[in-house]
Amino acid sequence: KQEVTQIPAALSVPEGENLVLNCSFTDSAIYNLQWFRQDPGKGLTSLLLIQSSQREQTSGRLNASLDKSSGRSTLYIAASQPGDSATYLCAPFNNAGNMLTFGGGTRLMVKP
Amino acid sequence: GAVVSQHPSWVICKSGTSVKIECRSLDFQATTMFWYRQFPKQSLMLMATSNEGSKATYEQGVEKDKFLINHASLTLSTLTVTSAHPEDSSFYICSARDHRDMGISFFGQGTRLTVV
Numbered sequence: 001k002q003e004v005t006q007i008p009a010a011l012s013v014p015e016g017e018n019l020v021l022n023c024s025f026t027d028s029a030i031y032n033l034q035w036f037r038q039d040p041g042k043g044l045t046s047l048l049l050i051q052s053s054q055r056e057q058t059s060g061r062l063n064a065s066l067d068k069s070s071g072r073s074t075l076y077i078a079a080s081q082p083g084d085s086a087t088y089l090c091a092p093f094n095n096a097g098n099m100l101t102f103g104g105g106t107r108l109m110v111k112p
Numbered sequence: 113g114a115v116v117s118q119h120p121s122w123v124i125c126k127s128g129t130s131v132k133i134e135c136r137s138l139d140f141q142a143t144t145m146f147w148y149r150q151f152p153k154q155s156l157m158l159m160a161t162s163n164e165g166s167k168a169t170y171e172q173g174v175e176k177d178k179f180l181i182n183h184a185s186l187t188l189s190t191l192t193v194t195s196a197h198p199e200d201s202s203f204y205i206c207s208a209r210d211h212r213d214m215g216i217s218f219f220g221q222g223t224r225l226t227v228v
Contacts, residue, residue, distance in 0.1 A: 034216065044219035046217065098161065
């Protein structure tokens, strides 16, 4: 059974800092991995998807890396802004179980 | 990009009544949709996998008679919370995978259910 851990659980930083959010998973037989953002009381917004054959994906100030063999993914946020404040969720997809498994999330607060 | 629409976004109902939540994939067909439940300040917990034209697959501990799932078309899955009780109050979210686009998963806006 896939287990996903996200570190840190919470993070508070001043505006402008570069951030690293970590995700580790136990079952490396994944099809892809997605990073999501969730604002309070809202659904999930997909930020980045990395296929199992890829090493990283970039979108604007976001960069996600994937090391499938070691069961790790990292989300890098450059030049953080107050609008980045949200919970960030990592979710690998396993074909075997045909499902996403979510980590506990990292609650990010970027202070002006 | 593809969009998954969930309705209603919030609902308040009396104990003992049933509530139906709809999940639609707006511009792609989804043979499989997923229903999650989320408690405050916790991550998403998969409740069941909804399969078009066949029975849903429920995760361990989820009562299939309490949470009825119907996936009657390739763009619509519904979750009905039957005989709702206050402990069923929660945030319910659906998702669907777009197989045209690397199997990316899109999520609905979520439904806040409050049972009084």
